[in-house]
């Protein structure tokens with residue numbers, strides 16, 4: 473019944489974090505992500521599709537009646553990643569079908585499958601990805617039902633277990649590393665990008681009383697909003713290669729699929745200073761290009777480097793993961809009955825109209841002559857009997873089907 477649900481995903485469990493970035497579909501003017509996904513749907517007979525790129529996974533949750541076999545995977549890869557070696561790309565995929573796809577979706581939403589177990593950002597990212605895909609017409613009823621139960625399951629896990637207690641996130645671990653590297657709150661910090669991640673970074677900096685922060689962003693208003701949190705300065709990202717005030721630490725995190733900080737920009741920001749510098753790059757794919765990382769001497773903190781801290785965090789939360797897994801199993805059973813019920817409702821949707829038509833035909837055509845000969849009282853009785861039968865004819869098959877099929 474739910475075999476058509478599938479997931480193809482690349483996660484921190486199947487690939488290096490820096491390689492996950494290569495599976496993020498690049499945004500370009502002539503080929504927007506939406507048109508690429510739309511073409512994929514058509515090409516592979518996918519009826520519904522949800523695409524989720526985050527900092528530790530790229531996930532395609534979709535509905536497809538056939539099997540996800542080698543032929544499917546080859547076509548999938550050629551469509552999305554034409555530049556890639558097909559065998560290498562496929563070796564990074566994790567595939568889930570039917571029950572296991574829904575179970576995986578629940579694990580993702582509740583952070584059980586996250587690099588940083590207990591982080592709550594993922595549920596926001598998943599909901600945003602769903603809203604985007606549904607607005608674009610990529611999803612329909614099946615993914616809608618799955619998403620409703622996913623959000624419910626994740627909320628119940630966060631509310632009834634301690635998985636999200638003492639909130640942790642990729643950002644909180646990165647800030648921990650930044651402080652461990654010796655950066656103090658009087659030093660100069662540049663923030664590049666003013667999305668949700670850097671907003672969170674600035675909330676931490678505010679708590680820690682950082683007092684010299686400059687925020688660069690493509691949209692200046694967003695930079696101003698984020699900078700105001702830390703009483704910092706806001707600049708357009710176009711001014712980054714004219715900036716002359718130097719820095720001690722820089723946090724780079726935008727949704728750009730091409731690097732923002734290259735050697736030329738870095739050299740400009742450095743202003744000839746020789747003191748130690750820290751660069752935190754939380755973007756996937758990375759926003760600091762590899763050449764810059766290898767050519768300059770700075771302490772580079774990226775998500776891959778947070779794995780050790782993430783493992784320690786998982787150890788603390790392992791009991792809660794067991795509790796969460798029990799909730800996920802119970803939710804999966806509920807989902808199966810809910811889904812079957814929904815399918816039955818859909819199948820029986822036209823029934824009332826059709827039965828009404830049979831009744832009308834009986835009175836107005838098949839038995840018209842006989843009915844015309846009846847007196848008013850008998851006609852009224854006949855009408856009431858037929859209405860009674862009509863209601864029963866709608867309710868009984870639905871009940872029998874539910875009793876027979878539902879677990």
Ligand SMILES: NC(=O)c1ccc[n+]([C@@H]2O[C@H](COP(=O)([O-])OP(=O)(O)OC[C@H]3O[C@@H](n4cnc5c(N)ncnc54)[C@H](OP(=O)(O)O)[C@@H]3O)[C@@H](O)[C@H]2O)c1
Nearest residue numbers: 526527593665666667668669690691726727728754755756
């Ligand atoms: N959310 C998390 O928990 C988390 C944690 C770690 C890492 N990350 C990674 O962080 C990155 C950003 O995620 P987010 O949730 O912060 O995104 P977001 O809230 O959607 O914000 C996107 C940011 O990127 C900027 N941007 C987008 N395209 C750009 C381009 N072509 N050039 C320059 N700037 C561009 C946006 O500028 P405008 O304001 O002008 O649109 C905005 O500042 C992603 O790679 C994500 O995987 C996220």
